[in-house]
Amino acid sequence: MPGNTFGHLLRLTTFGESHGLSIGGIVDGVPPGLELCEKDLQRELDLRKPGQGSTSTARKEADLVHIQSGLFQGKTTGTPIAFLIENTNQQSSDYDELARVFRPGHADFTYHTKYHGFRDYRGGGRASGRETAARVAAGAIAAKILAQISVEIFAASVEFGGIGIDNEFVDLAGALARPYFAASDSVISRWDQAVQKARENHDTLGGIVQIEANNVPAGLGEPVFDKISAMLGHGLLSVGAVKGVEFGDGFQAARSTGSANNDLLLAPKSAGALPGFATNHAGGMLGGITTGQSIIARVAVKPIASVPRPQQTVDLDGHPCQITIGGRHDLSAIPRIVPVLRAMTALVLADAWLMQNSLG
């Protein structure tokens, strides 16, 4: 309830500040008998790790994950899986100035107000993007649950610095091998130029991430308030820097007509199978319940707030001042946010699947 727990039957509770001893979490509700090891989590964490790629911070964190519980002889036991990631490369002195000045675009002011002035200002404290590492580790566990029913989740950058990829060229499956976790090779050089230009302008960039979940069984999601879109939306919008989410044709659907937007049903491909669909404008859900088609979502990611130039702001006393943000910051949340969004998608779908299982 106080906001650091996510999910119903599969529940993630996280902790940790950017410059504390460690960050981590507890995943409760993992079914027993699942093969799992630290490497499963580490592989995903490595995708999110800082210090890689042209948009990333110079802060290097090994981000080694240590599982504390819930495994025995290489398998889950149904009990909570706790994991820790130590904060090894803190340079808190970078942040001394932040004790008294609110950075524009950051949560400094809102946390200060919410928590009556008690705030770990170092690196954004709890509001730092660093907390998303715990989501990624937990998402890896959720992905293992989903792998049992062959659900696969892909995510990739489909737009960066305003430069998008045409839908026909989008290849999510190959994205992890590309710079920016891009959905196509065709944009890489233009995105490189955008990075170059942003660096010259002492500025930062945003983008759009597309997510696709395949082989999702029909019937997941709960009416009325916990539609799969609502739960996914909750999860994706809870990631810092996310300013919008849409499913299927999303905002374009608002401009379509019913006859064009409806996905017509087709006869099952084989006896006993579920019906198919002629199109997937809906993004894999009807009435908030999955159809068996691929779930498709797109997420808007704002530019990083830590722009390396002087900005106007106020201090704790409300006095106007300028701030020039030091520290080590990414130029964009793209691509490091990609595995985070994938993790949130996995957490929601695994949770929805366990919920549906309870019906027998």
Add this chain to the structure above:
Amino acid sequence: MPGNTFGHLLRLTTFGESHGLSIGGIVDGVPPGLELCEKDLQRELDLRKPGQGSTSTARKEADLVHIQSGLFQGKTTGTPIAFLIENTNQQSSDYDELARVFRPGHADFTYHTKYHGFRDYRGGGRASGRETAARVAAGAIAAKILAQISVEIFAASVEFGGIGIDNEFVDLAGALARPYFAASDSVISRWDQAVQKARENHDTLGGIVQIEANNVPAGLGEPVFDKISAMLGHGLLSVGAVKGVEFGDGFQAARSTGSANNDLLLAPKSAGALPGFATNHAGGMLGGITTGQSIIARVAVKPIASVPRPQQTVDLDGHPCQITIGGRHDLSAIPRIVPVLRAMTALVLADAWLMQNSLG
């Protein structure tokens, strides 16, 4: 957990199918001492009532609300407020065909699959838009809670049938007096033409609704997973027909730069007041916590799935067939969805305020 409850400290649980005896809900967690009467709920329900305006169904429902509990001598007592709305104008025979055929774009197939074939097919059953009346009634209660701290929530249609309203002309406050709950008079005649054309084409339309909440105190929303954006997103995406949601500049923010997108902080206007902001690209939130600026959201609404023309589909046995949907249907969820989205916003903000109160 099974999806018919929404909220943490202010909780709405709803029930009811399109063609059952009644629909309604229970609102738990309303603070004591609030002046409240049925008229407060009825006024909002009347805005959503079918049978009004050019896009609405011919089904007429008085939608009279009856409060059962939680009030004494005109005031709330802190105990649950239950309310009922009778279904008076059911024409179930309209729906006989639906027992065996899945309507495209509807939840028929997904509910059938989720609930193992047990389904009230009349008028969409639980998946009918009719359930949103309970949200509107509850939202009126939430709005009364928020009125104590002067929070006002406006919502209006800013795009319909692909015809949008330029941002500079958007006037949310006057929307309820206009057809389509439009944000501007300037588009009415073109929207009328779009309706005319859609009727001629036996088709339906969608649109975009903008929401603005003013006077929201700074500090609402919970890190990490229950950011105000995540909770609002959850609530708004849980409304049928909603395919996307964005906050502040939303998807446009993804194309901006950090220097342009950051809202610079300004000195407080008076001693003791909170700092102000030069702009509101963020839509009233930073790090998922409200800033004290207006919360701004935009919601994509798909076209109504019940297009009045033959459509290809399958029956329960998976056999291809055609369906021509009879019954009485809206041409668009615009504008009846507007008070529903306003209600969900009120429920989330009132809940977030109670949560923040608990910190003392």
Add this chain to the structure above:
Amino acid sequence: MPGNTFGHLLRLTTFGESHGLSIGGIVDGVPPGLELCEKDLQRELDLRKPGQGSTSTARKEADLVHIQSGLFQGKTTGTPIAFLIENTNQQSSDYDELARVFRPGHADFTYHTKYHGFRDYRGGGRASGRETAARVAAGAIAAKILAQISVEIFAASVEFGGIGIDNEFVDLAGALARPYFAASDSVISRWDQAVQKARENHDTLGGIVQIEANNVPAGLGEPVFDKISAMLGHGLLSVGAVKGVEFGDGFQAARSTGSANNDLLLAPKSAGALPGFATNHAGGMLGGITTGQSIIARVAVKPIASVPRPQQTVDLDGHPCQITIGGRHDLSAIPRIVPVLRAMTALVLADAWLMQNSLG
């Protein structure tokens, strides 16, 4: 969260005051395809109905239940089941005095304090035992879920007015046919005398109820905090007038030794069956998880607080005064509390079973 909802996957939310229009509730999470009708609920409600037996109030309520939703063609659909029970026999004038005086042993003072003076004082308002009718109706639904796996729940009075039934004579199965829902015929005449004497003394009585659930599958209950004992304890202690609960040997176990208290395991009776136990000191649970043995609980019920004689108390202003409670009151919560406790047991066990199902 504000306390009027119970359960995880099977959730009951109730509403209603003693002298409001109606009381009722919503049961969410009932699996689809279950045969259910109003009679199933009414049968249980009739067991709790006032105006029956020597200890009961003269207030007569038909307590007719009306199901509003969630059923179609005689079966559950997986959507919420709402039900209403009208308050038909209110004599609010009986309670005028209570507007300004706190009755000893009642919640008048605590509700007044909790809700800042806003309180429906008529008949105890929300704190009236009348709210338990909603529990009984919901418990009947839970019992139907459990009947699918042959779980049967019995409850009976095993002590009344200090006169107990020896363990060897306890017959829970036949209790509903006996006065006081007594666990044995042998005590009826002595209990009658106790009633007679209490009436002469203008006093009221309490007792102890024993509950037994048979055929409960092994494996229900959740570590660590939601042990089956904890969930049952929560449910049973949430019933007004309950002052204690114990499982198996309960408080006697505290006086035993490990060697005497341990239930030794026995070989399964047939191949593939679960092991048996030589005894059942534990009351059907180990480590908070069900063993497959019968669950056994005992519940302490305090005497009715509305004693028909003058009592010392204070008024709203804190001035000492006397109160002589009028109105129509039971002489004991025994036996009307028996179906209520049975209902709570059913709700907990059905919920725990759905939880376990989610593991696959």
Add this chain to the structure above:
Amino acid sequence: MPGNTFGHLLRLTTFGESHGLSIGGIVDGVPPGLELCEKDLQRELDLRKPGQGSTSTARKEADLVHIQSGLFQGKTTGTPIAFLIENTNQQSSDYDELARVFRPGHADFTYHTKYHGFRDYRGGGRASGRETAARVAAGAIAAKILAQISVEIFAASVEFGGIGIDNEFVDLAGALARPYFAASDSVISRWDQAVQKARENHDTLGGIVQIEANNVPAGLGEPVFDKISAMLGHGLLSVGAVKGVEFGDGFQAARSTGSANNDLLLAPKSAGALPGFATNHAGGMLGGITTGQSIIARVAVKPIASVPRPQQTVDLDGHPCQITIGGRHDLSAIPRIVPVLRAMTALVLADAWLMQNSLG
């Protein structure tokens, strides 16, 4: 929901097995600005530490707690407080036999069944009493919250091995300084003899713990299902070995009469103060809401299941066999359970207080 989280606004989620790397937990919802350090937790943990007193295991654990997050400059920040306690003194080889044999009175069989055979059998795994260390650490945080409003919680052993302390001699405040955390010096020698005798008999003992919370504000607890008794009962019954709980006169109240059991209200001691009560049979609650009087609870603790003698049981295949439990075990959960029960009481009361705060 899967059972490893406790509380509403103050939430504890725990993890860890007896022989894993560590145990620990996350406390979410702690208000900001509270002075807190590891010593506050350690002091309570030291009371529960094994290897002290005549009834305790020979297993020695330093049980040093390490706080990972949520503190800054010695104060809470409102963000989750995670803490770890390493398992340093594991002798897993002691438990090899347990891989295939179910110990009587333990959760071996039920966990095996619940979790489909996947189980960390070393030292009871998750079902070990060792998990209660996390409760104690969290309870220390809750106690700090409560200290702000002067709530003090005492707990003591009032019965051990069947030898009780007369109510008139009960002194809870001095218990922590006595062996067995006894409520009186008068029983110590007899309890010593009981230990001696139990050791000779290769047997184990149980007892009863009394809890008292003073200065609890009136108005805490939520109707209808989350009465303070229900929430306390849930928390106390969730502790392993607890078989019963009662409030105020508890099971004795069932034998009383209304006129004797009612606590008459008295005029406030000073203007503006709340009314007082002539007695406290109710244990500090009416209608499930606190009265401002002391909360009094008594908890039945069963004898330790690990009796050091051969016992009859079955193995994984259902074959009868004998087991003689090795390892290092307490002779009684008394007194180490005392700080655990105190911790659970603190968690519930602090949660209830935050809930009440949300009403404004």
